[in-house]
Amino acid sequence: xxxxxxxxKNTPLFRDLTDLQARKILEISREITFSRNETIMxxxxxxxxxxxxxxxxxxxxxNLTLDENDAxxxxxxxxxxxxxxxxxxxxxxxxxxxxxxxxxxxxxxxxCTLREIKKGAFLALAESDHELGYRVLTNLAHLVSSRLRxxxxxxxxxxxxxxxxxxx
Numbered sequence: 001x002x003x004x005x006x007x008x009k010n011t012p013l014f015r016d017l018t019d020l021q022a023r024k025i026l027e028i029s030r031e032i033t034f035s036r037n038e039t040i041m042x043x044x045x046x047x048x049x050x051x052x053x054x055x056x057x058x059x060x061x062x063n064l065t066l067d068e069n070d071a072x073x074x075x076x077x078x079x080x081x082x083x084x085x086x087x088x089x090x091x092x093x094x095x096x097x098x099x100x101x102x103x104x105x106x107x108x109x110x111x112c113t114l115r116e117i118k119k120g121a122f123l124a125l126a127e128s129d130h131e132l133g134y135r136v137l138t139n140l141a142h143l144v145s146s147r148l149r150x151x152x153x154x155x156x157x158x159x160x161x162x163x164x165x166x167x168x
Contacts, residue, residue: 001026004054004115010088011052021132028121034108041092041106048099048119055166056112057084060091061105080104093140096122121168 009022014032017025031054034040043063054153060080083089091106096119126133 004031006051007054007085008087008115011090012088012143013050013052013090013136015139017132021129021135024125024129025117025136026115028125029115029117032114032116034112034114034119036108036110038108038113039105040108041102041104041116043102043105045102046099047092047102049094049095050090051106051148052090052115052117054113054115055082055085056108056110057082058089058091058106058112059083059109061107062103064105068111074157077105084110086115087166093143095119096140118148 005019005022005026007019008026009019011109014022014025018117028054034056040051045132059082061077062080063076064078083091092102094100096117099119122136126136
């Protein structure tokens, strides 16, 4: 329990929480396990939860086709990144804000232990402890902002390459 609490407090979303606040987060989460190669979440499916990697590693995969019927065809998927417990990684955090379609598939690279937090449980906790809610939502805003800046940079790089290719 203490090891999980330490991991939780080292994730970007729960940084700066007091021990009591981190324990409250731990209380609303549940431990789940996935075997190697098992799909944890699937692109396009609706989700309302986020996950913290306690043990193991996962890969984040995106379908590169516009046609949902082509999803899963060989060569049509791209591994965007790999996440692990060593990096205090989490994913699916937008699920705390809204129930929406997942933007990527996440698959276990190793046997994994995760903590799952559901949107409803988080919002109820944030409503009952405003300071905790403020801290987590501020951290979430920073995390989303950072990811958005990276996506903007990636779009500029892709547009540059595309324009170079089209000029040739």
